[in-house]
Amino acid sequence: MRSPEWQKSSYSAANNECVEVRTVAGAIELRESDEGHTILRTTPTTLAALLHGLKAGEFDHHA
Template sequence: MTETEWQKSSYSAANNECLEVRTVSGAVELRESDEGHLTLRTTPTALAALLHGIKTGEFNHHA
């Protein structure tokens, strides 16, 4: 997997307060658009597990 450009959700419209994602050498990188110097790198499997947990309410008790 090669490096891709940063992508953000179409729901973000023109705002700079959104999460951006890209792939780099088989990993997934995430950053907040207004804090571009801070990057979180993870695996596609770990990100999928996190998203699944969010969708199923696994982390609601932290709110």
């Protein structure tokens, strides 16, 4: 069975410095394009909560 294709943002253009995403067996996998061997696996619910927190500025004090 072939693995699902990695997708990257259209904002990345030809630049190879981006986060790529794919779904596998109901989970979400993320990786940085230049560190393809390191994969973060999470659930859709957890990723949605993270994205919501990022958009709401909950982590801005870490910058």
